[in-house]
């Protein structure tokens with residue numbers, strides 16, 4: 001039984017982001033499973049993986065928000081930064097020999113749930129529109145290049 005089950009109510013509706021959020025939930029579950037083994041090396045590996053994945057996920061989201069011209073990108077980035085700082089704080093404390101606490105696990109879970117429901121949900125419309133426009137543009141380009149090849153067949 002997983003520590004925390006993904007729930008469809010967490011979904012934003014942007015597949016690529018939902019999959020990354022699922023992966024974060026999976027990392028939290030892996031961390032909990034590692035904690036039960038009390039194997040510090042194993043715990044540390046998961047902690048490192050989770051930290052790196054979180055940083056890449058945030059960078060990805062920030063890129064989308066920027067491309068979409070989302071007006072709250074800057075404050076959203078600040079929220080990301082402060083969460084990374086929290087994770088780093090616990091990671092350093094673990095490196096200094098202390099244990100990962102239930103408090104940290106609860107913090108991760110509460111933060112992520114709240115962040116998806118509030119902050120990420122706020123950029124949803126803007127980013128969705130940008131992604132739709134982009135795929136529309138790609139479709140137009142494909143039709144355009146097809147037209148050119150028909151033209152070449154007829155008159156080339």
Ligand SMILES: [Fe+2]
Nearest residue numbers: 061115119120
């Ligand atoms: Fe975010």
